[in-house]
Amino acid sequence: MIRRNAARGKRRTSLSGVVELLILLSPSANRVYASEAPRLVAAEIQALATGFGLPLDSVEPVQVAGVDYLAVRLAGAVDDEAVRVLSVVSAAHAIFAREGELLRPVPLRRPERYPSDLVTIQKYPGKTNEQLTRLLLDVTAAATDHPERLLDGTLQVLDPMCGRGTTLNVALTYGLDVTGVDVDKRDFEEYERFIKTWLRQHRYKHTADVGQLRTHGRVRGRRLDVTVAPTKEEFKAGQVQRLTYLGTDTTDLDGLLKGGQFDVVVTDTPYGVEHGSHGDRIARNPLQLLDVALPGWLRVLRRGGALGLTYNRHVAPPEELVELFGRHGLEPVGDPTDDTYRHRVDASIDRDLIVARRA
Ligand SMILES: C[S@@+](CC[C@H](N)C(=O)[O-])C[C@H]1O[C@@H](n2cnc3c(N)ncnc32)[C@H](O)[C@@H]1O
Known part of the structure; x- marks a missing residue:
């Protein structure tokens, strides 16, 4: 569990202190669910956050410079396991940490062990x-x-x-x-x-x-x-x-x-x-x-x-x-x-x- 491990003092990534992550959805999600993709994937993130004990504050669609993302706001820092959980999200194409005006890529920790x-x-x-x-x-x-x-x-x-x-x-x-x-x-x-x-x-x-x-x-x-x-x-x-x-x-x-x-x-x-x-x-x-x-x-x-x-x-x-x-x-x-x-x-x-x- 994210909280439990964090409490045990697990190593935190350099993301410590970042509370907003922007998830870029894969283009295929939009093909499958059309305009419903952000809503469905947001619900999936809610479910994962509940199950894994992520301190989720909110998840909602946002646009940055004309590109659609899901903004995931976490109360507190983001550790390795939070990134692992968000990397499993079915339509996560890329994740960025929002730092002021800038988006910093967050390396995904994808579960895939075989080619897609x-x-x-x-x-x-x-x-x-x-x-x-x-x-x-x-x-x-x-x-x-x-x-x-x-x-x-x-x-x-x-x-x-x-x-x-x-x-x-x-x-x-x-x-x-x-x-x-x-x-x-x-x-x-x-x-x-x-x-x-x-x-x-x-x-x-x-x-x-x-x-x-x-x-x-x-x-x-x-x-x-x-x-x-x-x-x-x-x-x-x-x-x-x-x-x-x-x-x-x-x-x-x-x-x-x-x-x-x-x-x-x-x-x-x-x-x-x-x-x-x-x-x-x-x-x-x-x-x-x-x-x-x-x-x-x-x-x-x-x-x-x-x-x-x-x-x-x-x-x-x-x-x-x-x-x-x-x-x-x-x-x-x-x-x-x-x-x-x-x-x-x-x-x-x-x-x-x-x-x-x-x-
Ligand atoms: C919607 S399809 C599943 C498709 C599958 N997820 C895929 O991507 O190939 C539903 C399946 O239920 C199976 N099915 C229906 N009645 C069944 C039964 N009594 N026992 C086993 N399979 C059954 C059908 O043969 C069909 O493959």
Whole structure:
């Protein structure tokens, strides 16, 4: 926690005394969220500040010399960890410390351990945007009782409807272990093909094994197990990240995953609209799907962990989600019915985000 470490007298950077940081948003954020980008990213910063105990005074859009920034005002000095937390913000392109009339660049402490094409290169209908995936992971991790695991590489992540793996790839770049589940066979195969090719082409030391997913002699689908490390030395030393993809139905995870093993469960739920060719084969009503799937997801989510979903308000009104979460013993963070993260994607998708804690 920022405050606790600061109190322990952790080394402060030369930023000591600076209380205003200007975050330049990446151009892609504006493409994804259009004019909503500053509002959504400001909400993400609020959530991270709360989780990490940053002494946030305010965060608001400002213009300096005709350029848009988010001004983050912190009460007191800024230490290394505050910079690390702000560097994780999904759309942070650059950070500057405002010193009078001047802006001084602040070196980012980015979490990425692999080149960005790991998350950007795949293009397919129904792909969850990588910025939104990062935002969801950040705010969900911030809601757990161990947000620091997001930065130290120990957060255990499950995406129980991972499609072709945007969350898997984002988690890998953050240096995390991650598990994904999806029932769509084609998504499984496409992801297997993609990750194997990517790892080979980038010459990372890794293992990638595919086999049947079986319990008690019953075939439940397929599984992909990957181990990888960003350097040969780490791989040799066994300091590997683990990625598992279970090609099976998320409503029937019994016996497949260890209880309480995940810090966060994050997923982009089906939008109830057609996405390419596999739209007909998946469950179309997210509320019914969640009602059936939640017990299995909560069994593998540890106490003090959090669940984060992005969803389409047209097919899952937030009031109904809150009621559903209540029935499953989940406590929403903040007021999910307000418009904090709500943004329009197109005529059929009114997208929002909900985070809840496992009590
Ligand atoms: C919005 S998509 C997720 C896309 C993913 N985040 C990506 O970027 O590729 C929702 C996913 O839920 C999956 N899904 C729907 N019902 C499911 C079920 N019962 N079990 C597992 N996955 C399911 C679909 O196959 C689809 O891939």
